[in-house]
Ligand SMILES: Cc1cc2nc3c(=O)[nH]c(=O)nc-3n(C[C@H](O)[C@H](O)[C@H](O)COP(=O)(O)OP(=O)(O)OC[C@H]3O[C@@H](n4cnc5c(N)ncnc54)[C@H](O)[C@@H]3O)c2cc1C
C-alpha cells in the first residue's frame with residue numbers, strides 16, 4: 157500500500173475534475189487526480205461530444221435531402237451508419253488529448269487510474285494507494301438512470317454509454333424519455349434514416365418554455381419523429397431486435413432498439429461517503445453555496461452535486477472551488493446566469509428566468525420583448541425562419557431570455573454576458589451588429605423593447621415636432 161500526501165485530491169477526471177486539477181496544479185498546488193474509467197468523463201466519451209458529432213452527421217444528411225429550394229437538386233442521402241459512428245469516434249479521438257493522462261502529468265498532476273473510496277474524513281483509498289489531502293474535490297459525475305420498469309431486466313437496451321458503440325443502423329429506435337438526450341438523439345437518428353418513436357411520460361422538453369419547446373417538437377414531428385406525450389412506460393418486453401413497450405395508459409409500441417433517456421443518477425455508490433461524514437440528498441451530494449459538503453474539507457462539483465447538469469456548470473464549479481480551496485477566498489455558486497442549450501435543429505436556449513418564472517417572481521413588473529426569426533433578413537435568405545427570441549425584462553434589465561431557432565445556443569452567449577453583469581437593455585440596444593447576421597436578432601429584440609416607448613409615445617412626438625420647428 158503506497159501512502160500519498162497532497163494539497164488537493166480530485167476524484168473523477170471529467171469536465172469538473174479536470175478543470176480543478178489543471179487550474180490548481182498550474183497555480184502551484186500539489187494535486188492527485190483519480191479516474192476509475194476513461195479520462196474525460198461523460199462529456200467527452202458518452203455525452204456532449206459524441207452526441208454533437210452524431211447530430212452533425214444527421215445535419216449533413218438532412219441538408220442533402222432538402223437542398224432543392226436553393227436550386228440544388230435534393231437527393232436521398234446514402235447513410236452509412238457505421239461510418240457515421242466512426243466519425244463520432246474520430247471526433248472523440250481528436251479532442252481526447254486535451255483530457256489525457258499525459259497532458260495532466262505534464263502539468264505535474266499525479267494521475268491514479270483507479271476508483272476512489274473514503275476510508276476516513278481525510279483519506280481516500282484507490283487501489284494500492286491511500287491518499288490524504290488538505291482538500292478533497294468529489295467530481296464523480298452521474299450515470300444514466302435505469303428505472304425499475306417491469307421486464308426491463310430481460311430486454312437489451314441502450315443508454316448514452318452504449319449508443320455510440322452501435323454500428324448497425326437501428327431500423328426503428330424507441331426512445332423512452334423526451335428530455336434533451338431523447339430529443340437530440342431522436343432527430344439525429346431520424347435524419348440518418350431510422351424510424352424513431354419517443355415515448356415521454358409527461359411533456360417532451362418539459363423543462364423549457366412551452367412555446368419554444370413546441371417549435372422544436374413541431375419540427376421533429378415534421379421530420380418524421382413520432383412523439384407520444386403523457387405516456388409513462390409501465391412494462392417492457394420482447395427480445396433483441398424486437399422490443400415492446402407498454403405505457404400506463406394502455407398504448408403499445410414495438411421497435412428494433414430501445415434507448416433509455418430518463419434522467420441521471422449521481423455517481424456516489426463507490427465513494428463510501430459515510431466514512432467521511434458526507435451527507436446526500438435525493439439528487440446528489442449535499443453542498444452549501446460554496447460547494448462544500450457536510451465535511452468542511454471536502455467539496456462536490458458538477459453532476460454529482462445534484463444541481464444543473466452541464467459541462468459548463470462543472471467548469472464554473474471548478475473555478476469556485478479553486479478560489480476557495482487554493483486562496484481561501486469566499487466564493488459562492490449561483491445559477492441565475494447559467495445558460496443551457498438543447499442542440500436540436502432548431503436549437504433551444506435559455507438563460508435566467510423563463511416567461512412563466514419571471515411572471516411568477518416579478519408579476520406585472522415583467523415586460524416581454526420579442527423578435528421573430530422571420531423578420532431577420534439572413535434567416536430568410538438561408539431559409540431558417542422558424543423561431544423567436546423572447547426577453548423577460550424587469551426595470552429595464554433582462555432577467556431571462558428564451559431563444560428557439562437556428563444557432564440559438566450561439567446567440568444566448570450575449571445574454572449570458574448581460575445577465576452575469578446585470579447589463580441594461582439600453583446597453584444591448586447600443587450595440588451595432590453587422591448586417592446581415594442572425595446575431596442581429598439580439599439587437600433587434602432590444603430595439604423591440606424600446607420601440608413602443610419611442611414610437612407610441614405622445615411626449616416624444618410633441619418634442620420632435622417642437623424641435624423640428626426650430627431646425628433650419
Ligand atoms: C448524451 C449526453 C449529452 C450531453 N450533452 C451536453 C451538452 O451538449 N452540453 C453540456 O453542457 N452538457 C451536456 N451533457 C452533460 C455533461 O456531460 C455533464 O454535465 C458533465 O459531463 C458533468 O461533468 P462532471 O465532471 O460532473 O462528471 P463527468 O464528466 O461524468 O466525470 C466524472 C468522472 O468521474 C469518474 N468517477 C466516478 N466515480 C469515481 C470514483 N469513485 N473514483 C474515481 N473516478 C470516478 C467517472 O469515471 C468519470 O470519468 C450531456 C450528457 C449526456 C449524457
Ligand SMILES: NC(=O)c1ccc[n+]([C@@H]2O[C@H](COP(=O)([O-])OP(=O)(O)OC[C@H]3O[C@@H](n4cnc5c(N)ncnc54)[C@H](O)[C@@H]3O)[C@@H](O)[C@H]2O)c1
Pocket residue numbers: 303332333334335336337338340355356357358359360361362387388389390417418419420464465466496497498499
Ligand atoms: N444539450 C445539452 O446541454 C444536454 C444534452 C443532453 C443531456 N444533457 C444533460 O443530461 C441531463 C439528462 O438528460 P435526460 O434527457 O436523460 O433527462 P431529463 O431528466 O432531462 O429528461 C428525462 C425525461 O424522461 C421522462 N421519463 C422519466 N421516466 C419515464 C418513463 N418511465 N416513461 C416515459 N418517460 C419518462 C421524464 O418525464 C423527462 O421528460 C439533462 O438534464 C442535461 O442536464 C444536456
